[in-house]
Amino acid sequence: KAGVTQTPRYLIKTRGQQVTLSCSPISGHRSVSWYQQTPGQGLQFLFEYFSETQRNKGNFPGRFSGRQFSNSRSEMNVSTLELGDSALYLCASSLASGRKLYGYTFGSGTRLTVV
């Protein structure tokens, strides 16, 4: 079965612009989580959506937002881009919300570069 699909794979944006990233989870998975990976901070949790509702949020400014659609696809938006937003953005899906003892399935990520 198809894995987690993230589009686009690569993106270059200018400081001050906004960007929208997309994630299609594994079929049947209703939980989608977003993570930011940078060399200095590692993988950091952004937020989780389940059944179109945000369930959890990490420690990121309000410029970072997301949403989930009825088909479980999710989008992440970053407004007023800053140079420090350059990172690999990873989406992960799982069957349910709650404890992730069986892990997530991650997509390959979207590499965002802000210039």
Place this chain on the structure above:
Amino acid sequence: DQQVKQNSPSLSVQEGRISILNCDYTNSMFDYFLWYKKYPAEGPTFLISISSIKDKNEDGRFTVFLNKSAKHLSLHIVPSQPGDSAVYFCAAGSGADGLTFGKGTHLIIQP
């Protein structure tokens, strides 16, 4: 403040030997722990997990040990194979919160 720490940025091990990757955590609320493996240009892949009620979990060549009193966990890979060369992330979770990841250890398996 880093709640999950992987103090070795890299580790080199000979093929066939045991690889031991370490991870320390500070938050006593974490109640489960996971290891992920990541190749370049791919997302992390789930390897193995352990609940805080256990002290060991084994899956094939991979074993995770948890020492709650020391707030320390380790991943043992035996025997190490060339395909094990990757970056390994330790992660911890509490209830329904998002996972907290360490910064990773780059494991290099030498022939």
